[in-house]
Amino acid sequence: MKRVYIETFGCQMNVSDSERIATSLSKNGYQMTSDEADADVVILNTCSVRERAEHKLYTRVGEIRHSGRKKPVVGITGCVAQLDGETLFDKIAGVDFVMGTRATGRVVNIVDAAFTQRKRLVDLNEREDEYDWTVADTHRHSPYVAFVPIIEGCNKFCTYCIVPFSRGREKSLPATEIVAQVEKLKSSGVKEVHLIGQNVNSYRPTSNEGLDGFEGKSAFTRLLRAVAATGMDRIKFTTSFPRDFRDEIVDAIEENENLCNWVHLPVQSGSDRILERMKRGHTISRYKEKIDRIKKSHRNIALTTDIIIGFPGETEQDFEDTVSLFEYCEYDSAYIFKYSPRPGTPAYEMEDDVTPADKTLRFLKLQETQKKIEQRIHQRYLKQVLNVLVEGRSVRTENGYTGHSTCHKVVNFVSDEASLGEVRNVRITEIKSNSLFGEVAR
Ligand code: SF4
Known part of the structure; x- marks a missing residue:
């Protein structure tokens, strides 16, 4: 039996794609391995959002080729594969196949062919209508948490993306x-699902089937209610796009305890001028209105964001507007990135005029601002009881466990009696920089 090692870069959608690739190969006579040295096939599932992720790929293929072990079949899939196609054969020596983001349903054909045909193989074609979106329990990244794609792709064309x-x-x-998948996951012991997509609020299926009878102006809100009605313990969703984020989503969270109290709402910049250059289609005042609604909720909804520092044309004042926005929103956490131009995007044609030194200075300043905000926010969790899904053992403490709260905080705690996959009430007793510590509440 041929063994396959899959390495995944990037977002949850890539993790989910890798899970389905593994499911499909396992059903067709291949065996997954976590030991790269033992693999007959190595698949690198790539990300192209950041320049660094793309460079990592080149390094990894080099490492695989020069490791001195048996030479495995090497395949590149994911976003870099879709964008670069067969040019990857010239860019990276030792690649046997290139498979685009929508070709994952045909992974068995391409891997089989890589063993029988002595030629480079490429599949960048569209997804087949009968594509199977399900993941076998054994190939999920966690037995208790599952990613469920609800929408793929994006029509927004933000200029940097x-x-x-x-x-x-x-x-x-x-x-x-989607609902059938969640029901199946529930019956196989999954406690938390993440409804995923590049922009989940744009969810717009071709038919209303499955949504009739559920309240909401947008299909996404109706879907949230339909998924909540399955009785799945915890439901999270990501990523939301500010322009499409409606107040009724917060209404749905307030009405359904199993819709978790966490919203990830990337703003990308605190300056209207830069948002316009990014073609985000929203203003800071509209964004703040949405934040106000979220903050007003009795569910204590945790708020996280993504931000780009040093976008072309960003002045000191634009940056200061971002700092002010952070103070206003009091994010629970923020993913802060320094802008790097991506070939093929409209922003690539703009002058990358913020110097690397200024990008670093602004990055450090915003990081420091966010650190202080987080310290403030985390203090609010002290002595609170959080509902934690026990996802793993903590390596640092004996009888230590780790998991996420409904508000998506990492919580570590010590217990003699907790079991993996259970949901526990944990009283927070200590705040550390990236996580909360506590004890099981009696
Ligand atoms: S919404 Fe904008 S940033 Fe997000 S995936 Fe679409 S184009 Fe990219």
């Missing part, structure tokens, strides 16, 4: 299929 090119246009999955 490569996703609409690497993942194609938006395509929503039928609600009936």
